[in-house]
Structure formats: C-alpha cells, structure tokens
Amino acid sequence: MSVPVILLVEDEASQRAVLNYNLKAEGFEVLQAADGEEALLRAQETPPDLVLLDWMLPHVSGLEVCRRLKSGKDTRDIPIIMLSARSEELDRVRGLETGADDYMVKPYSVAELVARVRKELRRTRPTTMGETMSFEDILLDAASHRVSRADQDIKLGPTEFRLLSCFLEAQGRVLSREQLLDRVWGRDIYVDTRTVDVHIGRLRKALMQHGGTDPLRTVRGAGYALG
Secondary structure, X not given: OOOOEEEEEOOOHHHHHHHHHHHHHXXXXXXXXXXXXXXXXXXXXXXXXXXXXXXXOOOOOHHHHHHHHHHOOOOOOOOEEEEEOOOOXXXXXXXXXXXXXXXXEOOOOHHHHHHHHHHHHHHHOHHXXXXXXXXXOEEEEXXXXXEEEOOEEXXXXXXXXXXXXXXXXXXXXXXXXXXXXXXXXXXXXXXXXXXXXXXXXXXXXXXXXXXXXXXXXXXXXXXXXXX
C-alpha cells in the first residue's frame, strides 16, 4: 500500500518545518513548496494525494493556485485544504468557491489539521487509510490485506494487491502506465513500463481464477481502467 503524499505549500519557513515534522510523524510523505509558482510546478511534476495550501503566497496567491489545480485535467481531483489567517465568513466562502475542499483558520491545532487530512484521504484514497473497497463482486480489505470475488478468496502478490488498490481508488478512470508506476512501484525506482503489463496480466488471471468476466479494461495508447 503506497504512502499518501502531501504537498505542503507555505511561505513561512518555521511554520512549514513544524507541519513537515508532524505530517511525517503521522506517516505521510511530504513535498514542500514556498510559493505559488513552485507549488504549481511540483503538483504537475509529482501529483500529490492532497495539498495543504496557504492563502497568502508570493508570486501566485493560494486562491489562484487552487483555481489552476482544480481546472487542470491531472490535478482537479486532488483534495485541497486551504490554510489562512482570514477568518471572515466571506473569506471562507471565497476559498471554498474557488475549489478548496476544506478551509482552516490560523492559528489552528496541528492535531485537528491531521484529522482533517485523514478525513479527506478516507474520501479520496480509502485503501491508504485502512478501509474496505469494492467493485461489483470484488472486495478489497486493506486492513487485513484480503481480496475476494463473489465471496471466494483471491490470492494476490503484493504488487498485484497495490495495483488493484489503485484501480479501486480510481474506478472508471483510465490510469496510464506511468501513473501506475508512480503509485505502485514508487517515484524513485526505475521500472520498465512493460513490467506494468506483466503484473496487469497476473492481476487479471487472479481475479478470474474462479470464473467471471475480466473487470479490467485496456485503453489502447492510454492505459488501463477498472470498469
């Protein structure tokens, strides 16, 4: 199961250091950006699982960063929690209407912030938070690391389990080989894209070992999708 990646966008170095320390202590991988331009570049290069976004940033404001991420094809589904000293209701509304999924007013409790991060990740990436997921007659239990289809146990290797987790998290969406490599093997490990095809074949074989149709769809030139 891949570790959730948080993009932390905060121009105050001391605040960024505190949040970075606490998020890593909670088991998250943290990417950092000190201004809006760097945040947009980071999000495009390495799409995170969630963005913690300060409103007041140099060069490009947090509101503009939020607007651009939510309008981008590859970044629009990434949850954004906006952090701001602006506490007026109008400011909250403005932040949420720009596309933020949540809004926290400074100063805030780090414990509450982490709780809200986990809440958003449970919504968007349930398997990373120890949840169960299903598609038709396929059930994956992340906590017990078990998979079944039509109430019959399916034996999967670690890589195939992570692949299935990715597909369940993105039901109906096409995932490219590059996206699957990032999610399953990690961004710092070199693996040939043909390796993805080999493991997809193993996953298909395992899911159909007791019968049933192939739930995985090959999209020529694009990648794979579940459903």
